Amino acid sequence: MPSRKKSPTIYDVAKLSGVSISTISRVLNAPDMVNSETHKHVMNAIDQLGFVPRAEARARALQSTARIGVLTPFFTAPSFVQRLRGVASTLSKANYELLIYPVDSMDHLQGYISSIPLMRNVDGLIIMSLSLESQDAERLSNNGMETVLIEYSHPQLNSILIDDEHGGRLVAEHLLGKGHKTFAFLGDIEPPERFSIHPVKSRLTGFKQVLHDAGYSLPKAYIRSCPYMQEESRQAALELLSLPKPPTAIFAASDMQALSVMKVARQLNVRIPQDLAVVGFDDIDVADHVDLTTIRQHLDESGRLAAEILLNRVADPSRPPQQINLPLTLIERQTT
Amino acid sequence: MPSRKKSPTIYDVAKLSGVSISTISRVLNAPDMVNSETHKHVMNAIDQLGFVPRAEARARALQSTARIGVLTPFFTAPSFVQRLRGVASTLSKANYELLIYPVDSMDHLQGYISSIPLMRNVDGLIIMSLSLESQDAERLSNNGMETVLIEYSHPQLNSILIDDEHGGRLVAEHLLGKGHKTFAFLGDIEPPERFSIHPVKSRLTGFKQVLHDAGYSLPKAYIRSCPYMQEESRQAALELLSLPKPPTAIFAASDMQALSVMKVARQLNVRIPQDLAVVGFDDIDVADHVDLTTIRQHLDESGRLAAEILLNRVADPSRPPQQINLPLTLIERQTT
DNA sequence: TGCTAAACTGAAAGTGCTTTCAAAAACGAA
DNA sequence: TTCGTTTTTGAAAGCACTTTCAGTTTAGCA
Numbered sequence: 001m002p003s004r005k006k007s008p009t010i011y012d013v014a015k016l017s018g019v020s021i022s023t024i025s026r027v028l029n030a031p032d033m034v035n036s037e038t039h040k041h042v043m044n045a046i047d048q049l050g051f052v053p054r055a056e057a058r059a060r061a062l063q064s065t066a067r068i069g070v071l072t073p074f075f076t077a078p079s080f081v082q083r084l085r086g087v088a089s090t091l092s093k094a095n096y097e098l099l100i101y102p103v104d105s106m107d108h109l110q111g112y113i114s115s116i117p118l119m120r121n122v123d124g125l126i127i128m129s130l131s132l133e134s135q136d137a138e139r140l141s142n143n144g145m146e147t148v149l150i151e152y153s154h155p156q157l158n159s160i161l162i163d164d165e166h167g168g169r170l171v172a173e174h175l176l177g178k179g180h181k182t183f184a185f186l187g188d189i190e191p192p193e194r195f196s197i198h199p200v201k202s203r204l205t206g207f208k209q210v211l212h213d214a215g216y217s218l219p220k221a222y223i224r225s226c227p228y229m230q231e232e233s234r235q236a237a238l239e240l241l242s243l244p245k246p247p248t249a250i251f252a253a254s255d256m257q258a259l260s261v262m263k264v265a266r267q268l269n270v271r272i273p274q275d276l277a278v279v280g281f282d283d284i285d286v287a288d289h290v291d292l293t294t295i296r297q298h299l300d301e302s303g304r305l306a307a308e309i310l311l312n313r314v315a316d317p318s319r320p321p322q323q324i325n326l327p328l329t330l331i332e333r334q335t336t
Numbered sequence: 337m338p339s340r341k342k343s344p345t346i347y348d349v350a351k352l353s354g355v356s357i358s359t360i361s362r363v364l365n366a367p368d369m370v371n372s373e374t375h376k377h378v379m380n381a382i383d384q385l386g387f388v389p390r391a392e393a394r395a396r397a398l399q400s401t402a403r404i405g406v407l408t409p410f411f412t413a414p415s416f417v418q419r420l421r422g423v424a425s426t427l428s429k430a431n432y433e434l435l436i437y438p439v440d441s442m443d444h445l446q447g448y449i450s451s452i453p454l455m456r457n458v459d460g461l462i463i464m465s466l467s468l469e470s471q472d473a474e475r476l477s478n479n480g481m482e483t484v485l486i487e488y489s490h491p492q493l494n495s496i497l498i499d500d501e502h503g504g505r506l507v508a509e510h511l512l513g514k515g516h517k518t519f520a521f522l523g524d525i526e527p528p529e530r531f532s533i534h535p536v537k538s539r540l541t542g543f544k545q546v547l548h549d550a551g552y553s554l555p556k557a558y559i560r561s562c563p564y565m566q567e568e569s570r571q572a573a574l575e576l577l578s579l580p581k582p583p584t585a586i587f588a589a590s591d592m593q594a595l596s597v598m599k600v601a602r603q604l605n606v607r608i609p610q611d612l613a614v615v616g617f618d619d620i621d622v623a624d625h626v627d628l629t630t631i632r633q634h635l636d637e638s639g640r641l642a643a644e645i646l647l648n649r650v651a652d653p654s655r656p657p658q659q660i661n662l663p664l665t666l667i668e669r670q671t672t
Numbered sequence: 673t674g675c676t677a678a679a680c681t682g683a684a685a686g687t688g689c690t691t692t693c694a695a696a697a698a699c700g701a702a
Numbered sequence: 703t704t705c706g707t708t709t710t711t712g713a714a715a716g717c718a719c720t721t722t723c724a725g726t727t728t729a730g731c732a
Contacts, residue, residue, distance in 0.1 A: 007456070007479060009718055020682045025720055035680060052450075055457035056395045057718035060687050065392065067435075075424050078621075081417045088411050088438045097457075098436045099403075102424045114388075120343070121391035121433075143343060230624070259625035266627065266670070285414075286622050288566070289595035291602065334602070345688055356712045361690060371710060393688035396717050 008049040017045035028053065067097040068310060069122035071112055073130055075102040077228065078256065078284040079299055083128060083150065086303025094311055096123075103130060113140070124310040126150065146313045148306045151199060158309050158321045160302055162328055164199045167295045168206025170330045171251045171279050174293070176214050178336055180249040180277060183211060184222040184240045186233065186261060187253025200253040203281060207251055222247055226257075233260035241268055241276070248276060249336070255280035255287045255294055262290070262335070277336040291334035302326055344385040353381035364389065403433040404646060405458035407448055409466055411438040413564065414592065414620040415635055419464060419486065422639025430647055432459075439466060449476070460646045462486065462639075482649045484642045487535060489659060494645050496638055498662045500535045503631045504542025506666045507587045507615045510629070512550050514672055516585040516613060519547060520558040520576045522569065522597060523589025536589040539617060543587055558583055562593075569596035577604055577612070584612060585672070591616035591623045591630055598626070598671070613672040627670035638662055 014021040019038060026034050027042045034042075045051075059065045068091055072080050084100075091098050099122055103109045113136045124146040137154040140147045146158075153159035175183065185207060187200040208218050221243060224236035233252075237260055240247060252258035258280030262272060270276050280287060283296035305324065313319055350357045355374060362370050363378045370378075381387075395401045404427055408416050420436075427434050435458055439445045449472045460482040473490040476483045482494075489495035511519060521543060523536040544554050557579060560572035569588075573596055576583060588594035594616030598608060606612050616623060619632035641660065649655055 011718080021719080022682060022684095022721080023680090026681085029720075033680075038680080052455055054718055055455035056392050056401065057687095058720080059392045060396055060689095061718075061720040063687075063720095076421050076621075078414065078417075081414075085412050088436065092438050092440070092444075098438075100424065100434045100436055102428050102434070104428070108428075230621075256621075256625070259622065263625055263627060285412075285566075285592075286595065289592070289599055290626055291599060347688080357689080358691080358712060358714095359710085362711090365690075369710075374710080390688055393717095394690080396687090396719090397689040397691085399690095399717075 007054075008051045010051070010053065012049055013042065013045050013051050016049060017042045065097075065121060065123055066095060067099055067122045068124050068126065068307070069099040069101055070126045070128065071101045071103055071109070071130060072128040073103045074228070075100065077254075078286065079254065079282045080128060082284055082299035083303035083306075086300040086305070087126060087307045088303075089300075090304045090307035090311070094307075096311070110136075124148070124314050126306050126310060127152070144317065146310055146317065148310045148313075150302060150306055153323060156321060158313065158323070160306055160309075160324045160326060162297050162302075162326045164202035165206035165209075167281060167297070167328045168203040168208070168251075169210045170206075170295060170328060171203075171281075172207045172210035172214075174330050174332070174336065175249045175251070175277060175279065176210070176216075178249070178277060181216065182222070182245060182247045182249070183207075183216065183218055184224070184247035184250045185218065185253070186224045186226065186236050186240065186250060186257055188227050189223075189225045189253075190227070203251075203253050228254065228257065230256075230260055233257045234264055237261040237264040238268075241265065241270060246270075246276075249279070250276065251279045251281075253281055255282045255284045255292060258292055258294065258335075259286070259290065262292070272335050279330075279336055283331055287331075288333070293333045293336040294331055296329050296331045298326055343390075344387045346387070346389065348385055349378065349381045349387050352385060353378045401433075401457060401459055402431065403435055403458045404460050404462065404643070405435040405437055406462045406464065407437045407439055407445070407466060408464040409439045410564070411436065413590075414622065415590065415618045416464060418620055418635035419639035419642075422636040422641070423462060423643045424639075425636075426640045426643035426647070430643075432647070446472075460484075460650050462642050462646060463488070480653065482646055482653065484646045484649075486638060486642055492657060494649065494657045494659070496642055496645075496660045496662060498633050498638075498664055500538035501542035501545075503617060503633070503664045504539040504544070504587075505546045506542075506631060506664065507539075507617075508543045508546035508550075510666050510668070510672065511585045511587070511613060511615065512546070512552075514585070514613060517552065518558075518581060518583045518585070519543075519552065519554055520560070520583035520586045521554065521589070522560045522562065522572050522576065522586060522593055524563050525559075525561045525589075526563070539587075539589050564590065564593065566592075566596055569593045570600050573597040573600040574604075577601065577606060582606075582612075585615070586612065587615045587617075589617055591618045591620045591628060594628055594630065594671075595622070595626065598628070608671050615672060619667055623667075624669070629669045629672040630667055632665050632667045634662055 010021045010024045013024045023034060024042055027039055070087060074080055088098055101112050109130060126148045129151040131152055137157055141156040149157050149159040153161055185204055189201050189204060211218055224240055226232040226236040250261050252261050258278050261278050265272055265276055272278055280292050280294035283294045287294045309322060346357045346360050349360045359370060360378055363375055406423060410416055424434055437448050445466060462484050465487040467488055473493055477492040485493050485495040489497055521540055525537050525540060547554055560576055562568040562572040586597050588597050594614050597614050601608055601612055608614055616628050616630035619630045623630045645658060
């Protein structure tokens, strides 16, 4: 029968070992301030009772939680997960806990933003690919909540950015180099871009610009805007490939969407790369598996970096906010 | 200039509104116990100060945290992430926070297991695909820490299982139906299976059994054990396809490994499915994208279910532990 | 042996909230 | 108006730790 006895507190240990609670606390938090005999005694009592300090209580007394929160949209998408992976590894090394706040809607985000900083249930916040109202950003900053933004920036907060336009340019140059003449673009550039910013427009801008400079155009019909979801991406890809004069190269604004393009191509018996070149963006794990040419944005690294910056700031809040720009590289594989 | 003033406490609100802290607390937690005039007053003060109760303090007084922890290995692998997605969606609906504990090693796991239940920093625990020492499981149970195990079971804890042998059988039957005669298996069946259990052996057992019953054998050389990592999987796939008499069908114990097989096949100009059939296991998101035939194990659903069971148990700890078995289905796509 | 400095320990205050208990206020009916 | 209810409210006791401060031991040395 599980003896649902409530777990022992520092008082129980104190009583058992015949010293005061402060000594117990010291044994745990500053072992060299206590006599080694006493130390041994106390440790015995601790072991005997199976005592472990209660986290919430400790956090309250300590005024710190050793916990970092991450706000992320589409907890579902591989690119976010890979970032998260970077964050997780750094945090776990530093013995911080990782709290995930999945954001499904603008309201959701608002709710989190307004309560988290004040609840003080985390020491710092990483906000991934979410656009932030200026006043919210200021609130975070004013409340002294250390924050790192990824793929978005605000003068008062740390941020990690990538040069999406440059990414678009890289793709165009690569495709041009391969001798392509008809291009298409597929990505989520719907006006509001909703709460989640996937800075797709900039990728398109860079792409278009280089194409334009080289004397090629990218007519409206060859730019398909569609949400990230699989269904929509496929539909868009299908329409692109059914054009009277189909493109010979498609730049998809994310690797997952590139996969959708590839799937449709397969169904249509369009050979890749012979009949159609496909380039993605992100370089998620599977990109390598399926030999997709793509723009590498060091997702893991960006997460790691974000966590490191945050931890530094938590340790020393006086540092000025940093704005970091991560380089982008084109990884050529078999789809171009 | 950010006025780094510490955020207001319940005492500040009390002072401003001229009532006692208990009244403030009541306004927040039991509004109908307080006069509507007072209520209005207090709310004004709260708004004016921008007061929000501090989470840790609340948790301490309330003896509950509204927070669920998830222990997961390979935070990296898509299959785990998809489970997590299910967990996250349920939790977020129920207003629970999600704490992730990435497990990289046996020590890591031990550390978590021994401190979490006693720290009481979560109300419940979901343990994914990790093997648990019997004494640890009992400790969790004895300490009254509500726990749901996924892909592992213990009589005193809730668990969600899948019938891996059956999955293996499904694959064999499917392949047999397609007329294949030479089979191979690729998966991580190294003896200790390390701390993370990916119950690959059972999949192999079921697979072998059906093959055997049908009069086919699966010689040692056609069973390649390799860790989950991409490099190793590719190497193994390469060796399999370089056998004097290469298999015409490969069953990979996970979708990601199946992708590795497909990649190698591509490099070797082995056509899929004409020259080689590939079947995976998991049905992760990308499986659909790359048209991989695989065994669907409802990853999202398993996560959702785990979270639901956990929440129920947290609400009513007297319920007996549940053991749930999730069905498996073969999803036929283009690789067979 | 006596003195001082160093090492150790305990009492108590602080952390920010919930909740119980009892007192005060308000209300109604007689 | 007065007494008995019912509704509101405040004081204070948790909750389980950390940490400061002051007091007590101990050790070292003359």
